[in-house]
Amino acid sequence: MTTIFLVFLFITQMISFYFLALFYMKLSKFDDLEKKQNRLMKEMDDAIAVYLAEIKDENDKLVEKITAKTKGEKRTADASLKLSEKNLETRKEGNPPPVTITMPKNTIRHHARQSYEAVKQNVLQEDIEIDDRTRAIQLYEDGKSVAEIAKVLEKGQTEIELILKFK
Secondary structure, eight states: OOHHHHHHHHHHHHHHHHHHHHHHHHHHHHHHHHHHHHHHHHHHHHHHHHHHHHHHHHHHHHHHHHHHHHHHHHHHHHHHHHHHHHHHHHHTTTOOOOOOOOOOOHHHHHHHHHHHHHHHHHHHHHTTOHHHHHHHHHHHHHHHHHHHHHHHTTTOOHHHHHHHHHO
């Protein structure tokens, strides 16, 4: 009777060790998975931080362009103000007012339309400054792999993958 009891205890102990080993393996898999998740989250945070830094740089460039254009408009406004002041001075001195030339309305519209198109083309060419994000998307559409794009743009592969996912 004791031998049967000892065999039964031995078998139950073996089964319990087996289940303990299974639980330990499951627990280690979850720990590895958690470490992998943390590493991926850190990579994502780094990539998003780089992406946000690029957006901030582009925003700063845009602000600089806008301030440069407004300064240029302010200069032209100041120049026209000076011209109108000179015209007032010449009128006060008794000189005849400046001669104004009139053109037919169609000619004015034609020149205005041409100058508008020219200004529009210049603005479009200035605004189409290709950034790394646009270049990455173009290279990907041309059939380049993520590794090749990363080498060309000198960026990380994870960052290029994020750019392509966010497009």
